[in-house]
Amino acid sequence: MTAPAVTRPPTLIPDEAACADTLARLKAAREPRVVVVGNPNVGKTTLINALAGTNLKVGNWSGVTVEKREAHLNHAGRRVHLLDLPGAYSLSPHTPEELITRTALLDEAPDAVLNVLDAGNLERNLYLTLQLMDYRLPVAVALNLVDEAREKGVQVDSRALSRLLGVPVVETVASRARGTDTVLDSALGHATLGIGVRYPEAIERAVEALSTRMVGVDTLPPHAHRYLALTLLEGDPSVRGRLNATGHAALVQAANAQLLELDTQGLDPLIEIAEARYALAGDIARAAAPQAQARRTVTERLDALALHPWLGIPLFLALVLLVFRLTFTVAAPFVDLIGGPLQDTLTGWASAALSWFPLARDLVTGAIIPGVGTVLSFLPTLLVLYLAMSFLEDSGYMARAAFLMDRAMRSVGLDGRAFIPLILGFGCNVPAVYATRTLERRSDRLLVSMILPFMSCSARLPVYVVFAAALFPRQASLLVWAMYTLGMLVALAFAFVLRRTSYPAEGSGVLLELPPYRFPTAQVLWKHAWRRTASFARRARTTVLATVAGVWLLLAIPAVSGASFATVAPQDSLFGRVSQAMSPIFAPLGFGTWQATGALVPGFIAKEVVVGTLGQIYLGEQAARPAALGLVDGVVQAGRATWDAVVASVSAIPTILALPSLNADATGDLNTPLATALARAFTPASGLSYLVFVLLYTPCIATVGALAQEHGRRFAWTTVAYQLATAWVAAFLVYLIARAVL
Amino acid sequence: MPDVPLDSLAPGQTAHVVALDPAHPLRRRLMELGFVRGAPVTVVRRAPLGDPVELRIGATLLALRADDLRLIRVRA
Known part of the structure; x- marks a missing residue:
């Protein structure tokens, strides 16, 4: 084996006097600003959590959807401003995150740089360190993950490393808060310019x-x-x-x-500079960790299974299924609790408190409470889904999923990473939209966000189930399966078309890093999941509430003379008349009645509302007004229901391993009055067309909110418009074919 | 010994980087990750669907598509 000769080893250069002012500035600064810089997956987030504790503020960098973590804290009698920069392999940006890191170094006037290194991958991490040292700011190093490196058989001599780099080095295990107390001392008191690379x-x-x-x-x-x-x-x-x-x-x-x-x-400077840095990084790494010997690591053993030629993909699909079952079995009792007993209790109290003012009572019990309830009932599902997702992300498995699925996604012009948001879309489109952040290129984020709402989220399932019970009782699970498949096919078809028309791939070349597997700390998982859930709740509060109140108002305003406000029958309300006026649009699809049309409108708020509205309209059910409730009775009722939900949730955990069955929910609904009414109102062809329309027609308001937040309002409404058009065309075709065949 | 493109290596084989094609879409990034002259690179495995390919360079595991491997010249 003859390795090509490496260019001569570079020597070190001394500090330039011109840069000494930065050292003086660090000493003099009243509130020194320390930026935390490191490669992705070196435990930077965990370290900053340990350093900042409750002072940590998480926001967004202006104009982009990259998380910004910072903290103002007191350390040893001195104020410090700690600013975490997104993970970067180098200061030559390749991703939006890296661009932020580089821009912040130039613009945010840092007084010192805290460079976090992965002790188990010293050579590559030192490339960034050496590049940082070309930028002559005071640097201190946190040598993180030393425990993991030791397991790999890599023992780094931090004193030698400090001597070789010319900057202070502190060993840390951020996940166990080891060494974290001295890191800031080191950055504030001892950070210095260090060595520099001598280039050719x-x-x-x-x-x-x-x-x-x-x-x-x-x-x-x-x-x-x-x-x-x-x-x-x-x-x-x-x-x-x-x-x-x-x-x-x-x-x-x-x-x-x-x-x-x-x-x-x-000479190509790009090559010369990279080689000089790597030559020095390699020399330093070998000198600081001389007896590094490769040992078969946990990661290699897990990958032998996770990426196995035959087992890899089935294992991945099983894991996805497990996440969904976990999400729904654990969260479902709480969803029912919020949507049912808790809401009833609140409604009861409101009825009692506002009995002297019927109009206000109806607005509160008919619009505000159900509106807020709808939003809140999403939260348990989202929280569990986010926890599971964060676990898969932070453990390193998501990168493997992208590796497994890349070839399949390539045929529609996407790469493996795009598979993850799409799969999440089956659970709920909202977290899926946020998951597009993991994609590197903006065109990929936009494209995936645009096709995402075609993935049939769990809220659409009840609609399929009730129609299946009414019109196709013997093929119920086949019908549900067909809906999911159709949604996915439409999404992929649009990916294929949009890639060639609106969102051409930027650049080519796909690079996936497969980071070592790690067990994420509970603290970081919880913070991730909680923050995402809370941000959803904040946003949805306003939009959903406004929409629910709007529909209530339309249902309350009479459109015929003689009827009075809030007591008018649905078909005589403004809502009924508007639905009536809109219904001819749907006549070619086979369901041009005001009832069918009317139920689609609230479905825009949340898809699960469609079934409820159908019930209200077809069965003439007035929304039952729960009786007024005393304070004590209410507390007892709510407390008992909460306890029941906890019991149901815990006892459901063992069942998540049972074989899944898509029509599990159908059994209870087979002979409901609604199913009977629907069987009379729809033919099999028009029912099928209705389901296809519900599957494809528009993302719910929460998803629209997420789209607007990530990509702007214009993008969100464009998505709504093109999906409505798609749904109409698809339902029309299905109706034509079904009428001929059935 | 002649140079070969990296995609000609079988899983388990190791070779040394000779050069990245100037037209390689990931040229800069790959250099930053350690694809410099003389660096040993090992083909770990192919994905179950045949593509992409997992590589080890230094202590880093990463995956590239076969198209992008073709533009990396290596020598055993």
Whole structure:
């Protein structure tokens, strides 16, 4: 085996006097700002949680949907501003996250950099460290995951590492808060500039020439000169754009001249710089961890199973199924609790309290309480789903799922990572929209968000079930299965078309890192899941409430003379008349009655409302008004119901391993009055067409809210419009075919 | 010994990076992850559906599609 010779080992350069001011600034700063920088998957989030504790604030970086974590805290009598930057492999951005990290380093005026390293992957992590050191700011290193490295057979001598890098190094195990107390001391008291890479002579000359041009320019501080010069020579397009836009076009021109000059010498600075950094990173890693021996790791053993040629994919599908069953069996009793007994109790109290003012009572019990209840009843499902999702993400399995599914997704122009949001869409479209954040490219995020609502979420299942019971009692599970499959096929077909029309792939090349498996800490899991759930609740509160109140108002306003406000029959209300007026649109689909049309409107709020509204309309059921309730009775009733829900949830856990059956929910509903009424009102063909329409017609208001938050209102409403059109066409075709066949 | 494209290696085989094609869409990123001249790279396995391919470079495990492997020259 003859390895090609590595270029001569680089030597170290001394600190430039010009950068000494940054050290003085760190000492003098009243509230020094420390940025935390590291590769993805090095336990940075866990470390910042341990450092900041309850001071941690999580928000978004302006204009983008990347989480921003920061904390203002007191440390040893000094105020500190801790700012966590998104994980980055290098300071030459490749993803939106990395762009933020690089921009923040340049713009947020950090006083010190806390560089988090994975002790088990020193060489690659040091590449970023050495690049950071070209940017002459004080650096301190947290050598994290030392326990995991030791299991792998890698023992890093942190004192040697500190000596070789010329900066302080603290060993940490962030997940067990080990070493975290000294990390900030080190960053505030001892951070320093460290060594630098000595690049080949021709590169150094070019750097020197460019740096000279930057001297004395206010907007280019001395500590950034070397980094900017190197980055220009590497041909990083985003730094060029930035310098061109901020009046430094002459500098970019100068860099181009240097590049031409280097090219005539047969040198590619990108290669020379990367090789010099890796050569030094390798030397340091070998010197700091000399007796590193590869041992068969837990990750390798787990991957032998998870990525097995035959078992990998079935295992993945089984895991997805398990997550859904977990979500629904554990959360379902609480969903019923919120939508049922708790809501009834509240309604009872409101009826009693507002009995003197019937109109207000009807608004509260008929619109506000059910509206809020609808939102809240989503929460248990979302929380459990988010917990499961965070576990799969933080443990490293999601990257494996993307690896397994990449080939399949490629045929519609997507990559493996897009499979995860789509699968989540079967549970609930809302978390699925947020999961598109894990996709690297913006065009992928938009494309997947746009096709996501075609994935049949769990809220649509009750509609299928009740129609199956009414019209196809013997093929119920086949019908449900067909709906799920149809949704998925339509989603993939649109992916195929949109990829070729609206969202062409940006660049090519797919790179998936398969991080080592880790057991996520409960604290981080809970924080992730809770934050996502709470953000949903905050947003939905306003939109859902407004829509529910709007529908209630339309149902309350009489459209005929003689009827009075809030007591009018549904068909004589404004709602009934509007539905009547809209119904001809649906005549070609086979269900052009005001009843069928009317039930679709509240379905926009939440798909599970469709069944309830159908009941209200077809059976003439007035929304039953629960009797007024005393305070004590209410508490007793609510308490008992809550206890029942906890018992039901816990006792359901063993059943999640049982074989799934799609029509499990159908058995109870087979001969309900609603099913009988539907059997009279719909033919099999028109019923099928109705179901296809319900499957495809529009995302619910919560999903629209999520889409608007992630990609803007325009995008959200475009999605609604194109889905309505798709649903109409698909239902029309299904009706034509079904009428001919059935 | 002649250079070969990385996709010609079978799972379990190791070779040394010679060069990344200048047209490689991930050229910069791959260099940052350790695909520099002389670095040993091992083909770990193919995905069950045949593509992508899992590689080990240093202590990093990553997956690339076969199309992107073709543009990486290696030497045993």
